[in-house]
């Protein structure tokens with residue numbers, strides 16, 4: 001019989017921080033549901049890569065802004081997983097727009113993906129999370145340094161990421177002791193989100209960081225791995241900054 005292992009859903013697992021997290025968690029033996037939306041091919045080939053390396057992973061599609069997709073995902077997970085030991089709420093989008101150009105629709109869409117969908121997905125998954133073996137289940141939400149600093153040309157994004165802090169702390173209080181809820185707040189991390197940077201902007205971004213460079217997705221993934229492991233048993237409601245010293249709290 002298989003040794004007990006954690007079952008974990010990672011949203012936005014086809015790319016960036018989500019894909020890096022999948023690789024780190026697969027290495028320690030977790031069974032992974034790899035959520036994706038537009039990057040289907042990337043999520044499918046990542047699942048194949050992890051399975052070929054002896055791991056357990058399968059893709060789960062869905063547009064997290066549609067409740068019917070959330071319901072479909074939860075149904076798909078419930079039919080494969082008897083319990084859920086980990087939930088990494090990583091998917092998010094950062095449309096860069098000047099404040100006076102942000103339409104009502106854009107603001108609502110950003111909040112819907114970055115803030116509403118973590119709430120709605122977690123609430124739907126509570127029955128599976130409450131069956132976590134061993135308990136507690138571990139939820140990690142990906143916020144941002146911009147939740148603390150604000151963002152010129154990203155008021156909708158910063159507001160949604162700040163909302164995650166209140167959501168996570170509320171869940172941490174209400175869902176304890178069976179579920180822990182923590183937040184990771186990355187600084188500048190080398191993913192598609194920074195792809196709009198020119199080489200000069202990118203170099204300037206690195207110079208602002210005390211550690212002298214932008215971070216890698218793996219450097220965030222390792223902190224997510226810690227927060228979804230028994231090493232973080234006595235942590236809930238906490239925010240861990242992963243930003244090279246760009247902000248020190």
Ligand SMILES: NC(=O)c1ccc[n+]([C@@H]2O[C@H](COP(=O)([O-])OP(=O)(O)OC[C@H]3O[C@@H](n4cnc5c(N)ncnc54)[C@H](OP(=O)(O)O)[C@@H]3O)[C@@H](O)[C@H]2O)c1
Pocket residue numbers: 011012013014015016017018035036037038039040062063064065090091092093094113142143144145185186187188189190191192193194
């Ligand atoms: N990179 C940074 O500097 C940085 C800094 C602070 C915080 N973060 C946060 O880190 C998280 C991961 O971002 P990343 O940097 O790794 O960038 P990324 O590669 O662009 O990842 C974003 C993920 O969100 C998913 N997503 C976007 N819209 C979606 C939708 N409507 N429905 C479902 N999934 C959707 C994408 O899935 P598909 O591609 O499959 O559509 C993608 O996998 C985000 O929450 C971001 O805000 C990043």
